Amino acid sequence: MKKILYIILTNITVLISYSQIDSSRNALQFNFVNQTSLSYRYKTTDYSELRTTIDIAAKVTDKRTYDNPVYYFNSDSLLYKYDEVNSSNEEYIRFSIDYLFTFYRHKSVSMYLGVGPFISLSCSQYISTHEYSNQEVGTSNNTYYQWMVGGIISVGLECQVYELVSMLGEYTGTIGYGYEKTRPIKYPDTRIISFQLGAIHIGVCICF
DSSP states (O other): HHHHHHHHHHHHHHHHHHHHHHHHHOOOOOOOEEEOOEEEEEEEEEEEEEEEEEEEEEEEEEEEEEEEEOTTTTTEEEEHHHHEEEEEEEEEEEEEEEEEEEEEEETEEEEEEEEEEEEEEEEEEEEEEEEEETTEEEEEEEEEEEEEEEEEEEEEEEEEETTTTTEEEEEEEEEEEEEEEESSSSSEEEEEEEEEEEEEEEEEEHHH
């Protein structure tokens, strides 16, 4: 009898909590594994939502190699030694709007599909410096700018963990078209056609 009551009460609690999520029209989604993004979701029907997302990424690297000897050709006589420093700065931002449709739902678990357009901008700077033992310094500095427009498709699994809070895992793919410019101008502008399958993104969603 106690076991039956426990099962009944557990199901009632899950249904009440889920009804709270189901009645909430607004939600904020934050992805923090394999992607850093913030989304606003608005429920249009019981099975569909509109989601706007901003995805921002930045990466800075710095690698130094010391005392690489360079010798005269076919000789043991040292020509010079140099230190090599390679650094890069990469920034990326993407804005997207997609339509989410829930095609499966059971208690606190649901699965959805998403599709919509996106636009992205990125900037990558690569600097290489050689400091020679004879006091000469050589530096190369190239910056790449890239913009892209296209479509994004996603499939996700969402599970309620506490009242108005749910966890989700999402897999996305994109197809896009854009341009890449190089500064200083060394190469002509490049047209880009891209098709990418991303990693699984994990995040949290809070309804309100």
